[in-house]
Amino acid sequence: MTVPGLVYNPSMRKYLYVAVFFSGMASLAVEFAASRLLGNYFGTSNLVWASIIGLILVYLTAGYFIGGAWADRSPKHETLYEILCWGSLAIGLIPIISRPILRIAADAFDQLQLGVLFGSFSAVMVLMIIPITLIGTASPFAIRLAITDTAQAGKVSGRIYAISTLGSFIGTFLPVLVLIPTIGTYRTFLVISGLLMVVALVGLYLACGIKRLLWHLWMPLVIIVLLIFGVNGFNKATDGLVYETESAYNYIQVIEQNGYTMLRLNEGQGIHSIYKEGVYNFNGTWEQVLAAPFFNTAPVALTDVKQIAIVGLAAGTTAREAAAAFPAVQIDGIEIDPVIAEVGREYFGMDLPSLNVIVQDGRWALENSGKQYDVISVDAYRPPYIPYSLTTREFFQIVYDHLDTDGVMVINVGRSPGDNRLLESLYSTIAEIFPTLYVTNVEGSYNSMLFATKQPTDIASFRDNYVYLRNDPATPRFLLEIMAQTYEELQPAPAPGMVFTDDLAPVEQITNSMVLNFLLTGKVENLQ
Numbered sequence: 001m002t003v004p005g006l007v008y009n010p011s012m013r014k015y016l017y018v019a020v021f022f023s024g025m026a027s028l029a030v031e032f033a034a035s036r037l038l039g040n041y042f043g044t045s046n047l048v049w050a051s052i053i054g055l056i057l058v059y060l061t062a063g064y065f066i067g068g069a070w071a072d073r074s075p076k077h078e079t080l081y082e083i084l085c086w087g088s089l090a091i092g093l094i095p096i097i098s099r100p101i102l103r104i105a106a107d108a109f110d111q112l113q114l115g116v117l118f119g120s121f122s123a124v125m126v127l128m129i130i131p132i133t134l135i136g137t138a139s140p141f142a143i144r145l146a147i148t149d150t151a152q153a154g155k156v157s158g159r160i161y162a163i164s165t166l167g168s169f170i171g172t173f174l175p176v177l178v179l180i181p182t183i184g185t186y187r188t189f190l191v192i193s194g195l196l197m198v199v200a201l202v203g204l205y206l207a208c209g210i211k212r213l214l215w216h217l218w219m220p221l222v223i224i225v226l227l228i229f230g231v232n233g234f235n236k237a238t239d240g241l242v243y244e245t246e247s248a249y250n251y252i253q254v255i256e257q258n259g260y261t262m263l264r265l266n267e268g269q270g271i272h273s274i275y276k277e278g279v280y281n282f283n284g285t286w287e288q289v290l291a292a293p294f295f296n297t298a299p300v301a302l303t304d305v306k307q308i309a310i311v312g313l314a315a316g317t318t319a320r321e322a323a324a325a326f327p328a329v330q331i332d333g334i335e336i337d338p339v340i341a342e343v344g345r346e347y348f349g350m351d352l353p354s355l356n357v358i359v360q361d362g363r364w365a366l367e368n369s370g371k372q373y374d375v376i377s378v379d380a381y382r383p384p385y386i387p388y389s390l391t392t393r394e395f396f397q398i399v400y401d402h403l404d405t406d407g408v409m410v411i412n413v414g415r416s417p418g419d420n421r422l423l424e425s426l427y428s429t430i431a432e433i434f435p436t437l438y439v440t441n442v443e444g445s446y447n448s449m450l451f452a453t454k455q456p457t458d459i460a461s462f463r464d465n466y467v468y469l470r471n472d473p474a475t476p477r478f479l480l481e482i483m484a485q486t487y488e489e490l491q492p493a494p495a496p497g498m499v500f501t502d503d504l505a506p507v508e509q510i511t512n513s514m515v516l517n518f519l520l521t522g523k524v525e526n527l528q
Contacts, residue, residue, distance in 0.1 A: 012077055015203055016142045017163050019084065022199045023138035024167030025174070029192045030091055030135075031056050032175045034128060036185045036251070037095065055125050056132055063136015070137060071144035077207035080141045084200035085216050087134030092193030092223045094127050095186040135196075139164050181248045181339075190227045197223060243347065247339035254347045261347055263315045263340070270381070273315030275348040280324050281478040283485070285412045285442050286317040288449040289377040290325050290479055291462075291486040292408040295438060295453050298464035302474065303328045307373045307404070310334065311362035311390065312380030315344035316355065323354050325479045332373075334358045334365045336380075363389050363398065372404040378411040386414070388507040391426060392500045396433045400454060409434070409452045416446055416514045423448050424497030425510065432499060441489040448491070462487060 035052050070079070139160055146156045179188040197220055205213045243254040253264040263273040274282050281287050293305050305326040310318055313333030322329055331354055335341050338359045344350035350357075358365050362380050376399050380390055389395060399409050409430075413423045423439070427450060431437055434452035438459065441448050466483050469475040500507070 012206060013146050013148075015206060016077075016080075016146050017160070019080065019199055019203055020138055020142045020160050020164045021167035022196050023084065023135050024164035025171035026088070026091065026167075026192050026196045027056075027060065027132065027135050028168040028171030029175045029179075030094075030128070030132065030171075030189070032172060033180070033185060033188045033192065034094075036175070036180055036246070037098065037189075038125075051125065056128060059129055059132035060136040062129075063133040063138075064140050066133065067137025068140040068144070071141040075144055077145060078204060078212060080138065080145065081200045081203035081207060082216070083134050083137055083141070084196060085204065085219055087131050087137075088193045088197035088200055089219050089222065090131035090134065091196065092190050092226060094131065095189045096226060098127055099186075176248060180246055184246050185251075187227060190223055194220065194223050194227065243343070245339060245343070247337050249337040250340065252339060252343055254343060263343065263348065265340075272381075273317040273344065273348055275315070275317065275320070277349070280321045280476070281481050282317070283443065284445070285379065285447050285449065287321050287478070287482045288440065288442065288486055289318050289375065289379075289410050290321055291483050292375045292377070292410045292451055293406075294465035294469070294483060295408055295436075295451055295457050295459075295462050296406045296455065296465075297457065297461045299468040300465050302326050302469070302472075305329050305374050307371060308332070308375045308377070309366060309369070309371070309373045309402070310377045310379070311366060312378065313344070313357065314340060314379075315348040316350035316352070317348070318377060318379070319352060319355050320349060321478075323352050325476055329354055331355045332358055332369070332371065334360060334362050336361050362387075363395055366402055367398045369402060371402065372407070373402055374404050374407055376403060376407065376409045378409065381412065381414070385508060385511050386422075388500070388505040389502075391429065391507050392502045392505050393429050393432055394502045396430050396452075400433050403454045405454065407454045411450050411452075413448045413450055414446055414511075414514075415448055416517065419514050419517060420494050421497060421510050421514065422507070423450070424494045425500055426450060426497070427494050428497045429500045437493070439491045439494065440486050441491055443485065443489060449486070459490070 031052065034056070035049060038048060038052060067083075070083075142160050143157050146160060147153050175188050175192070179191055183191065201213060201216060201220065204216060240255045240257040241253055242256050243252075245252050250265045255262045255264060259276055261275040262271045264270070265272055271284070274284070274286070289308075289310070294300050302325065305322075306328050307330055308322055308326075309332045310322075311334050313319060313335035316333060319331050319333050322331055331352070333355055335357065336359070341350070341357050341359060362378070366376070378390055378399070380387060396409070403409065411426065411430075413426055415423050427437060427439065430450065430452050434454065435456045436453045436458075438451040439448055440451070462483075466480070466487070469483070470480055498506075
């Protein structure tokens with residue numbers, strides 16, 4: 001049985017498959033580009049991801065309903081391609097329209113103004129309604145146009161959804177692996193827009209000829225102008241911003257303030273590296289790593305520390321400090337993001353002869369290392385999360401196996417006021433592998449440093465090592481300051497917590513709960 005009202009055209013039906021492929025690709029590509037666009041300002045927490053995915057699915061659902069009804073009312077090829085023209089144009093305008101809103105969000109995040117922050121996030125998500133809904137109309141519209149014989153309705157529908165899904169598959173990788181690292185987030189939106197617009201305009205030409213096409217040629221001109229000239233200035237109006245770039249993993253900022261160079265990633269909450277020529281104690285988490293070997297039985301000489309592994313090198317602050325403190329040390333700095341390593345060399349003096357930079361996933365690199373280390377530092381935060389794979393009993397067994405006889409592990413752990421659940425769980429997990437653990441708080445922050453020694457030790461050894469080093473004129477003053485800070489902030493063992501395993505490690509769930517509880521207290525408004 002044929003469908004009334006349709007004129008069968010084999011070439012036009014084949015071109016429908018091209019249209020749904022690129023529509024499917026655009027929908028997923030926009031989703032991933034939107035996650036990066038928003039992640040630069042709001043972070044990459046599971047809450048942000050859930051909001052993006054959930055709302056985009058809602059917009060696509062609306063598009064399916066609207067597309068089906070629209071196709072029944074106007075079952076014409078030109079109608080579909082005009083919808084896609086407008087949808088592709090709307091994609092290209094997202095980064096332009098959202099930029100002033102996102103700059104407000106960046107200022108709000110710096111000052112922790114939650115009302116403005118959530119309002120900005122909502123406003124940007126509203127911008128996605130038009131393009132995603134219009135793209136969502138493509139599949140039901142194409143099915144209505146492609147079915148000329150109801151006896152083949154299932155076959156045609158399955159083919160269209162399969163082709164659309166294949167396009168979505170390509171759309172998951174194209175922005176992340178190719179476009180964003182190469183041309184940035186803003187131009188990624190424009191390239192996606194341009195690809196879909198070319199498909200739509202060709203379809204419009206095939207359906208109606210040159211006259212109808214001419215009425216829409218202003219649309220690609222807009223995209224071309226925006227693609228060539230881009231958007232002037234930095235993405236964020238951050239005080240002291242001297243450099244920004246994007247990688248497959250992060251939005252990266254280099255900031256100079258009061259003579260200090262700082263590395264910020266994504267939404268900018270937290271300083272991941274800091275640098276000032278001749279300064280080796282910034283009263284943060286980086287230098288606490290240097291205290292680790294001195295939890296062993298005294299005396300531990302500076303020259304005894306020969307091998308250190310840093311999982312989460314960033315731009316090399318800890319590595320620089322370790323090289324200045326330990327004259328015989330060789331350092332393996334493991335960093336998953338190669339662009340951060342390049343930034344470290346360019347702006348943070350990360351050109352140390354004793355530093356071997358390893359661009360790999362931290363767990364994989366450590367597990368496949370043939371070395372034994374005196375100290376292994378784990379500080380691979382992607383705020384607000386520690387990667388769950390670096391929190392499990394199995395991972396800490398890998399760390400234990402790669403420590404020398406008197407080796408020490410140190411891990412940076414986040415907490416919130418009155419909520420130590422993550423610290424408690426990590427302490428309990430590590431205690432299943434290591435015999436002795438110590439916890440020290442980093443003053444002025446919500447960070448604790450957890451030290452674990454491979455041999456049973458006593459805190460008296462740390463005091464004895466401090467006295468031994470203080471009497472050694474070769475000991476750098478900053479190292480003694482760091483050890484004193486570590487000792488003064490020592491904490492009692494936390495309450496028992498859940499033991500994390502590779503099978504069950506709800507790090508994100510615990511962290512989300514900690515963040516939400518912290519926000520609900522209202523204290524966040526007064527942090528700065």
